[in-house]
Amino acid sequence: MYIVNSKEMKNIDELTISKGLQESILMEQAAFSVKEIVEDLNPKKILVMAGTGNNGGDGLAVARLLKNDGYDVQVYIIGNEENASYGFVNQKDICKEYQVDFIDEIKDLNNFDVLVDGIIGVGLAGEIKGELLDIIDHVNSCNCKVVSIDIPTGISSDTGKIMKKAIKADITVTFGYLKIGHLLYPGRSYSGEIKLSQMSFYKGYEKNLKRFLLTEEKIRDILPKRPKDSHKYNFGSIAVIAGSKEYSGAPILSALGAQLSGAGMVYLITPSYTPILEHEPSVIYTDFNKNYFEKNDLIKIKGKIEKSDVILIGPGIGQNSNDFIKEILEKYSHKKIVIDADAIGVIKKVKTNKNMLITPHAGEFQKLLKKEIESIEDIENYSLEKNINVLYKSTTSLITDGDNSYFNVFGNDALSKGGTGDLVSGVIASYIAQGCTVIDSTLIATYLVYKTGYDLGIENTNFTVTPLQIAKNLNRELIKLRGD
Numbered sequence: 001m002y003i004v005n006s007k008e009m010k011n012i013d014e015l016t017i018s019k020g021l022q023e024s025i026l027m028e029q030a031a032f033s034v035k036e037i038v039e040d041l042n043p044k045k046i047l048v049m050a051g052t053g054n055n056g057g058d059g060l061a062v063a064r065l066l067k068n069d070g071y072d073v074q075v076y077i078i079g080n081e082e083n084a085s086y087g088f089v090n091q092k093d094i095c096k097e098y099q100v101d102f103i104d105e106i107k108d109l110n111n112f113d114v115l116v117d118g119i120i121g122v123g124l125a126g127e128i129k130g131e132l133l134d135i136i137d138h139v140n141s142c143n144c145k146v147v148s149i150d151i152p153t154g155i156s157s158d159t160g161k162i163m164k165k166a167i168k169a170d171i172t173v174t175f176g177y178l179k180i181g182h183l184l185y186p187g188r189s190y191s192g193e194i195k196l197s198q199m200s201f202y203k204g205y206e207k208n209l210k211r212f213l214l215t216e217e218k219i220r221d222i223l224p225k226r227p228k229d230s231h232k233y234n235f236g237s238i239a240v241i242a243g244s245k246e247y248s249g250a251p252i253l254s255a256l257g258a259q260l261s262g263a264g265m266v267y268l269i270t271p272s273y274t275p276i277l278e279h280e281p282s283v284i285y286t287d288f289n290k291n292y293f294e295k296n297d298l299i300k301i302k303g304k305i306e307k308s309d310v311i312l313i314g315p316g317i318g319q320n321s322n323d324f325i326k327e328i329l330e331k332y333s334h335k336k337i338v339i340d341a342d343a344i345g346v347i348k349k350v351k352t353n354k355n356m357l358i359t360p361h362a363g364e365f366q367k368l369l370k371k372e373i374e375s376i377e378d379i380e381n382y383s384l385e386k387n388i389n390v391l392y393k394s395t396t397s398l399i400t401d402g403d404n405s406y407f408n409v410f411g412n413d414a415l416s417k418g419g420t421g422d423l424v425s426g427v428i429a430s431y432i433a434q435g436c437t438v439i440d441s442t443l444i445a446t447y448l449v450y451k452t453g454y455d456l457g458i459e460n461t462n463f464t465v466t467p468l469q470i471a472k473n474l475n476r477e478l479i480k481l482r483g484d
């Protein structure tokens with residue numbers, strides 16, 4: 001499923017209209033789908049709040065359709081009509097013919113049971129200003145159900161950010177394509193339940209789109225098949241190079257993630273002792289009885305690294321093993337490498353390539369960028385400039401190779417715990433070892449871990465789900481995907 005920004009949506013609108021489909025037809029389609037959703041709420045009294053752009057035009061058309069079906073509906077217009085769009089003016093003229101009731105002031109919004117937010121859609125420019133600031137507060141403090149047209153007023157469709165103030169919707173009805181702002185927080189929570197309506201948009205533009213929603217269907221397509229007649233070497237081997245005196249648990253979660261999701265062979269190499277074999281005896285384990293890795297440790301593990309199809313480096317490794325990490329990234333840059341946690345900072349010092357994946361969360365990524373992340377384009381551009389794959393971990397995670405990006409929205413607060421990232425990186429390495437591309441492996445791994453965490457949170461509570469529990473239950477999602 002494609003995801004668009006406001007510019008792409010505008011291009012799609014314009015291209016569709018250039019093919020001969022009139023704007024008023026698109027508006028009628030949009031309004032009809034909103035009207036049906038409002039009707040499902042069984043309202044007695046409805047207020048449509050309309051801005052003076054085409055989002056307002058949609059709102060006016062919704063009001064007219066509801067009035068025509070006998071509903072008690074009123075319209076309140078917000079903004080300067082001198083600069084109104086043609087779509088708005090046209091719909092207002094039709095509303096008058098249909099005797100739609102316009103009001104000049106709103107006293108108590110609690111007199112209405114449904115509010116339709118047709119104030120601003122994808123045409124939002126800059127921060128909300130003027131009378132709208134108070135109106136938004138008023139809407140957010142009332143008890144009515146709020147249905148936003150296209151995107152809640154005040155949410156940026158490009159970033160999901162609140163542009164000073166935004167309406168909190170119960171339902172958002174959007175048209176043709178999801179917008180980035182529906183998926184990224186806080187836009188994701190302000191949108192409430194999102195309903196996507198199909199429209200007659202010209203599909204020829206889709207070849208230009210490069211952002212996608214990660215779906216179960218996609219995972220079914222890319223999940224590797226396991227041949228019955230196979231041996232361990234069919235499923236690849238992984239060198240997990242992880243841990244330090246301070247963090248002896250992280251390597252366990254990474255190794256378990258790798259082993260419990262199908263890899264053929266997992267070598268775990270840590271500086272100090274970690275009790276992995278008590279958890280999973282099939283892991284091949286080495287430690288050096290020291291606190292951190294040193295550059296010359298590489299000689300001792302060369303054989304295992306060279307036998308491995310994938311290297312996972314970084315979970316729990318701390319900041320005292322950087323020379324050793326740099327040596328590995330330089331020497332084995334021809335191998336697939338998952339670079340996690342404290343190893344991520346080391347990529348600033350090495351030449352990177354598309355065999356590599358980094359897995360930063362916001363704090364780690366900001367350190368690489370040396371500035372705050374403004375939009376997902378910052379992440380995509382970094383990936384392009386550094387020629388490296390990126391998994392940006394957040395409640396909505398982004399997976400990108402710079403050219404194509406996927407949004408994973410299966411995450412929630414059940415995953416917001418130390419150790420989840422270690423598990424994810426292990427599962428990613430596992431699917432690379434099993435023959436998937438770096439990006440596909442990241443899609444599969446984040447899907448499996450996030451979805452398992454989500455399901456365990458529902459069965460138990462989001463407070464109590466742990467990464468170890470998720471690791472031990474990865475099989476459940478795999479069983480569902482296998483279809484039995």
Ligand SMILES: NC(=O)C1=CN([C@@H]2O[C@H](COP(=O)(O)OP(=O)(O)OC[C@H]3O[C@@H](n4cnc5c(N)ncnc54)[C@H](O)[C@@H]3O)[C@@H](O)[C@H]2O)[C@@H](O)CC1
Pocket residue numbers: 013014023026027030051052053054055056058079085119120121122123124125126127128129132149150151175
């Ligand atoms: N062909 C089309 O163009 C279609 C457009 N559709 C609707 O049209 C919307 C886009 O319409 P527009 O491009 O006219 O834009 P919008 O109507 O979303 O926004 C423009 C209006 O918002 C006001 N505004 C913008 N930023 C503001 C700010 N910071 N503070 C206060 N007011 C602000 C502008 O003055 C203008 O009145 C979509 O979201 C969708 O609802 C749908 O009807 C489908 C077809």
Ligand SMILES: [K+]
Pocket residue numbers: 055117118119120121148149150151152153
């Ligand atoms: K809106």
